[in-house]
Amino acid sequence: MKRSIKYLTYTGALAGLLLTTACNDDFLERPPQNQISDATFWKSKDDLSKALNAVYSQLTREEIIYDDGSTDNAYAQYPWESVATVVSAGTINTNSNAGWGYTGIRRANQLLENADNIEMDAELRERFKAEARFLRTWFYWDMVLRFGDVPLVTSTLGAGEEDVPRTPRAEVVNFLLTELTQIAETLPVAYGGGDSNERGRVTKGAALALKARILLNEASPRFNTGDANKWKAAADAAQEVMGLGYTLFRVNEETGKDLEDDYAAWVDFADSEDEKIFRLGLRSYEKLFHQQYEGNSEVILDRQFIMQVDPQWNNTYLPPSMLNGWSSVTPTQNLVNAYGNYKTGGPANILDPQVRADLYLSENPAFANEYRNRDPRFYASIMFNGNPWNALEDGFKFTWQIGGSNNSQTGYNFRKLVDPQAHRENIDNHANIILLRYAEVLLSYAEAMNEYSGPDATVYAALNEVRERAGMPPVDEAVYNSKESLRELIRNERRIELALEGQRYMDIRRWEIAPEVMESIHDIRNKLVQARTWYDKLYLMPVPQSQIDLSDQVLTQNPGY
DSSP states (O other): OOOSSOOSOOBOSSTTOBEEOOOOSGGGOSOOTTOEEHHHHTTSHHHHHHHHHHHHTTSOOGGGHHHHHTSTTEEEOOTTTOSHHHHHHTOOOTTSOSSOOOHHHHHHHHHHHHGGGSOSOHHHHHHHHHHHHHHHHHHHHHHHHHHSSBOOOOSOOOTTOOOOOOBOHHHHHHHHHHHHHHHTTTSOSOOOOSTTOOTTSOOHHHHHHHHHHHHHHHHSTTTOSSOHHHHHHHHHHHHHHHTTTOOOOOOSOOOGGGGGOOOTTTOOOSSHHHHHHHHHHHHHHHHTTSGGGTTOTTEEEEEOOOTTTSOBOHHHHSSOGGGTOOOOEEEOHHHHHHSOBTTTSSOOOOOOHHHHHHHHHTTOGGGGGGGTTBOHHHHHHEEOTTOBOTTTSTTOBOOOOOSSTTOOSSSOEEOTTOOHHHHHTTOOBOOOEEEEEHHHHHHHHHHHHHHHHOOOHHHHHHHHHHHHHTTOOOOOTTTSOSHHHHHHHHHHHHHHHTTTTTHHHHHHHHTTOHHHHOOOEEOTTOOEEEOOOOOGGGGSOOOOHHHHHHTTTOSOOOTTO
């Protein structure tokens, strides 16, 4: 039997749990010794909890970094690791799979079909179902972003039912928004801990934050022909989250090896108080993503990892070979240019690429001047020549190693998402991957309200909350005093605040700026790293031809492929 959607496989998350429908062959009527059938599994609250964990296990992991590799933010140099290399080059074809998959959706559907048969606390059962519905929405939204029309299936499919045509995108989006509105009424704002109430579960805030993300996308130029009310709906959804008690994560002091980093060599501090603002902004931003502070007040949803059981690999994918890394995803010069000036709050002074190359190749000390007085998030996010990081290794300063295996091709590596404590202790990185956080909500509110009615006090307040946490000056309201000027600042703020968190992929498409920004990239010597060509077909990814073939051509292909 051909399968257009891989519905009939449902691999569990814990202890190799496998849920399958029973076979009809006489020889196979007895339950398999290494599997659990539907008839014998769905009996208790514990069964339902395990099944829900199996749905959670499909949440986005560290592969989210490759989404930025498909944009102007980063270069993903290994095509065997992800499709980002061919997406960014413009050469992706129907032999690739850019995220078409139904495992998580199938698991959620099966849970929802069986939950009501279990005798357990009714309120808890409804909450478990709401969590599964959210996760199904998450998986569907990821596919809608990439493919547009996708088969909308809300029940498990039996033999002969597998070849399902694609559902129009608008219909799927309306379904997702309705789901999120409904389940937000069931999910709690927070969990107190203990059995079935562990931190890390989906909350009301997660449902509303994902709703705000979807509405922001739908209000944007690619999907909106001028209906201002779509922007208002996105702003209202973000504002709901803003009333739930989330706050931006901050550290109040530096300790340990952090004190040894000499940033006076890079920033012209006015006085000791100025230096303190800068350093605490840098530390607040970088430590937000470290295991030591996971689950902090800014986190709305994260993908959980279990110590010594389930590691994530950003400490391998992001650093260079000198730090036992692979440089899988590295910053572009264009991203480096986006970080503004710490002193003025405005754009940085960016060198002509050939001037930069000449300074670097001649070992002129003036080469370093371009990295002076930059946004604290630049120093927290980018490994550039001379950037100190004593928390990682005593006396460490980054130096680009040209050539060789596992080194950056652009001249930079990412520092963001690398956990220095795990590196120093020579253990795996188990920091949770943040999927939704409060800073994104504030930026979404600022963008939506600015587009709806132009700059106002609430827009500036949301932006300044994000900037001031990072140690940056507030927005200059005299300069950014129009919808158009503030739009450009907001877009840049999203870019640097959310770098490597997967949002740039959506942003350059919904704003329809991909044709302008997806340029070929060069290293700091002005040598070509990757030739990039944008085609408008790249607004959507190709449906894998293998899936079309399995569907007996019921599935159709996106235009241009």
